[in-house]
Amino acid sequence: MSDLVSRRNFLASTTLAAAAVLAAPRRAHGMLVAPETKPFADWKMKPVMDFSRSPYAKLRQVPVAAVTVTGYWASRRKTNVESSIPSMREEMVQHGRMTNFERMQGKSKEPQKGPMYSDSDMYKWTEAVGYVLQSEAQPDLRKVADAQIREIVAVQEPSGYLNTYYIEDRKPLRMQQHTQEVGHELYNMGHYLQGAIAYYRATGDPTMLNAGIRFVDDFLLPNYGPGATQTPIVSGHPEIEMSLIELYRTTGNKKYLELAGYILHGDTRWTIKPSAIVYMYCGIPFPQRTKLEGHAVRAMYACCGATDYYLETGDPAYWKTLEGLWQDLVKHQLYVTGGVGARAEGEAFGDAYELPNARAYGESCAAIGNMMWNARMLAATGEARFTDVMERALYNGINSGMSLDGKLYCYRNPLAFEPATGDVIRNPWYDTTCCPPNIERTFASLPGYFYSTSKDGIYVHLYDASEMNWHLEDGTGLKIVQKTEYPWKGDVELTVSPAKPHEFTVYLRIPSWSAKNDVRVNGKAVDGAKPGEYLAIRRTWNAGDKVELAMDMAPRLLQANAAVMEDVGKAAMQRGPVVFCMEGVDQRAQNQGLNLSNLRADLKGETKVRFEPEMLGGVVVLEHPGRVMTEQAGDLYRVGVAGAGENTATMLTLIPYYVWANRAPSAMQVWIPFREA
Amino acid sequence: MSDLVSRRNFLASTTLAAAAVLAAPRRAHGMLVAPETKPFADWKMKPVMDFSRSPYAKLRQVPVAAVTVTGYWASRRKTNVESSIPSMREEMVQHGRMTNFERMQGKSKEPQKGPMYSDSDMYKWTEAVGYVLQSEAQPDLRKVADAQIREIVAVQEPSGYLNTYYIEDRKPLRMQQHTQEVGHELYNMGHYLQGAIAYYRATGDPTMLNAGIRFVDDFLLPNYGPGATQTPIVSGHPEIEMSLIELYRTTGNKKYLELAGYILHGDTRWTIKPSAIVYMYCGIPFPQRTKLEGHAVRAMYACCGATDYYLETGDPAYWKTLEGLWQDLVKHQLYVTGGVGARAEGEAFGDAYELPNARAYGESCAAIGNMMWNARMLAATGEARFTDVMERALYNGINSGMSLDGKLYCYRNPLAFEPATGDVIRNPWYDTTCCPPNIERTFASLPGYFYSTSKDGIYVHLYDASEMNWHLEDGTGLKIVQKTEYPWKGDVELTVSPAKPHEFTVYLRIPSWSAKNDVRVNGKAVDGAKPGEYLAIRRTWNAGDKVELAMDMAPRLLQANAAVMEDVGKAAMQRGPVVFCMEGVDQRAQNQGLNLSNLRADLKGETKVRFEPEMLGGVVVLEHPGRVMTEQAGDLYRVGVAGAGENTATMLTLIPYYVWANRAPSAMQVWIPFREA
Known part of the structure; x- marks a missing residue:
């Protein structure tokens, strides 16, 4: 703490202009100097991922600022800027995410708040602001972000270390193997770097970026890595890999790429439990992976980093692995909504074809990771199969993650819901608030994916x-x-x-x-x-x-592979890129007190399409003929199987999946049981 | 340790005959004396639960020894005695379950082995042996059990405390709130008492029982309970409640019933997290429960204890709650196999109608708990609805838990299986080996439920x-x-x-x-x-x-309530009490390399029944007409829904669920997709 306090005094006592303070100079022998590595000076008009010098990128993204969206996504993006980003900052401030930085400068007496990965939430929010500022001048937002960056870089230690959790009593835990595995130190820094790069590309202000470079140059590289005198690295929650490679793309300094490659390869000097290798999706050479498993967000972020590594190196072992994992994704693991992650337990991929609906985890962050990965695979190949997955995730499993008013967020994105369970799917705040700013940065960066x-x-x-x-x-x-x-x-x-x-x-x-x-x-x-x-x-x-x-916008009934046992006898409805669902509140049958689960879609019925401008922000609504099955008398099992006679005709109303749960709590189903007769 | 060592020396130096040592006298001022409470002297010909003095029991069980089984269950019980019980003891010894006791006497230098609840495994095994010895003379088995009891009671501390885990460094943790919640001290003692009572009722030897009484009388009752000078009790993993009430039934001493009532009621002096109250199924007054939730075994054991309490007290609040929970069981939570517990996460009940098949937890112990609870509800009412649930669990979800050779056990009992997942369902050993001896005690006690x-x-x-x-x-x-x-x-x-x-x-x-x-x-x-x-x-x-x-033994196609979303469009087959399943190895289609998930049962087909004396120990096999659907080309989703034309006729072969996975690993389904056409 004495270092920090003296640093604060030092900063307070200087007469440097605010801009100079923001430039956050480097400390050496008590003096602050600029870091050795410098970002490229041409910061303007850069894309989300800068493949302009990537030898194995077939495609190069167009900058966020080069595309002005005025259609469907314009309203979601307007809500994002005007409602989500400001209200999420307020939530984060209220929950101590900034006092964590202020207390280290003696400006707050609040205790440390939030989980060990709380810093990353602020960084992801900063990244979202970066993309907003790339697209449009938002002076008030910039002022808030500038000030926030000032608070953040102020607590960087002379060593380059920057983290509000592993301080004081927890300082000895820094970068220990167990901390690296579960402690999110490098995950935090990964999000820091992504936020810093987006902000630099928006403003040309290198303050945040330079401090990130100092973390890597001064703290990380000299002490951690493959060398005999260095401590090994295991990323624990992959994220640092792709951010180091984007840092390489931002500075041209190859050491960041090499470090990412080292991390992706794993370090055999540390023994990591097999279960942790599965869960963390790191710790062994990436090319040894044969399937998606473990924590879905970790796996998706690891695939992003590995694809970035391929884009720079062309390593064929990486490509072979990535292609195999992608096949596993689309053949066995992908929800029709583009979400991934079947199990709440371990927030994990399940077995092949294990795709439960009500219990689907489908974390918003995992769907975003899926899109980020596919965008990179697209860049490597120019193949539209990757864009198909991106679009599926974007319009459905990601889009569902933010309410229409932009103030409620999904962590889980299930494909069926029963309000009697008491689950509340959309919430303004999660103590692990990874998803909200992740959706915000995705919507803010969206023009860069066009x-x-x-x-x-x-x-x-x-x-x-x-x-x-x-x-x-x-x-x-x-x-x-x-x-x-x-x-x-x-x-x-x-x-x-x-x-x-x-x-x-x-x-x-x-x-x-x-x-x-x-x-x-x-x-x-x-x-x-x-x-x-x-x-x-x-x-x-x-x-x-x-x-x-x-394009062909005929509504399409989809069926899942027969091996997806939960979807046998059920169909999903998709029209264009939008996947639909049935919400209880819309069903005539529901209004008569009947249960959503007693509704059946007629396979041969004709779907009617209408646009409802006043409903749920303006959406297409589908009507499909169906049946109300006779309600069972409460028995869990009964002899015989319902015959064709036990039903009355009805019309089923379907709304886009992403707008579900924007009204009163109501039952919901994406996969709707059908009747052949 | 010095106490223990001096005690060993004391025992070694006495000239008491072995029988006297086995009687394990009580220590007071350096002298060993008998406990104050004594079991009833008429130990012979007692049932599993002795309702003979229970005022609210309408029925009283007939002793295990009064019924000689020569039919279906005789062969399972023979395997249990000749194969399971001896081999499980060997497994437990091999895995240090006995050295845990021996090291406390200085007879072993092995470190403590197994989880904190490992003692209970030995006690449950002893209970199984108790029921065996009630039915038949097994001198060799008795010798082993007698010696084992000698090792166990030898490590009881002068305070009455008896546990091989909370010793040495862990001694300060004893009976702390956190330890009570998660540490299984009283769970271990509950199984100890059940084992001791079964053994006493088999042999008249009170050695083990007296030491259990000393634990309760000397260690527990004076120090723990509702009194101002007493530390509260929370049972953590319910089990002690029913065992204390059986101890009351065995001794006539009402203080054990009162203690059980106090534990069932919870103690408000300790604040317990709401999530723990759900998970542990204890910590609030039992009559405040409104649904089955949390850890399934804990919930079932709590219901056993609460029903035992009702049987002795007639408390109407208990009965009302038990009836409500039972309705929740049969309407929302019961697998067709009689298993319970939908989720691996927390080994827990799921939401109403949440009954996944491949991911079913259905722990063998939970199905046993279900049977034990229903046997008590039956005693209270004489109503056959409880016997129906007992029988469903016994023939299916419990029976599946032990392989035909008696040497492999299921922990999970899923209702669908795919070998490609790599799961191995039947194993000789689990480090948490609760299920194997639980099945053994159930089969050994079975005549007592006739x-x-x-x-x-x-x-x-x-x-x-x-x-x-x-x-x-x-x-x-x-x-x-x-x-x-x-x-x-x-x-x-x-x-x-x-x-x-x-x-x-x-x-x-x-x-x-x-x-x-x-x-x-x-x-x-x-x-x-x-x-x-x-x-x-x-x-x-x-x-x-x-x-x-x-009785009507026509095979019956069952359907689940429409709200069980995973079973929509599927049927299960039951004949008599036996639930059937389709195993890949038996299907003609499978032999042609087709996937089990592409098979459909014809709803209107006629089922053929045949007995196969040489197959799987002798079972009825069903043949039902079905269809092989055209294999999909690996796509996870495709447009359109399979029509009636895309199939060829086949015969589906079904075997009893309980014998699944007794041959080569093979896909399995209880709920079989059907076709109406």
């Missing part, structure tokens, strides 16, 4: 009314305007305007769910569109060229 | 080839011989032979699953048999009178 460039053109990944102002990789300026009412309608008109007439390829994503597609360029049909692929349209483009895409 | 007496006659609960030699409550000798091939055939011939012609009622259980029943006395039809009730046949009975019962 497009990528490649050597030969531009990829269109996501459809929404929007305007992109960017350039091709050869420097030719390019503007693309999307007009669409996606995801409610399947027609998209893209106006492609290069700065000058220019030959390049527009890669148009054809979603795997769209069976029939009509593509036209300036009114003329283009052949070759295949579901689940990018349609390459190569020509000389002139300003104002129009690409029209008409 | 009959009860009432004021006006005799109740026949369970059917199996057997001979009962006992007497009515008025003292009239009574022999009943059952001839039957139950559970494979539904015909039972009971020869009722009172010692002299005598008027009394034979209460014949009509199982709830038997829709049509034919009852005859000496060939003459008797009306009034109703499924799920006891048929009262009152008459003057003469030696050799024959009662014939023909």
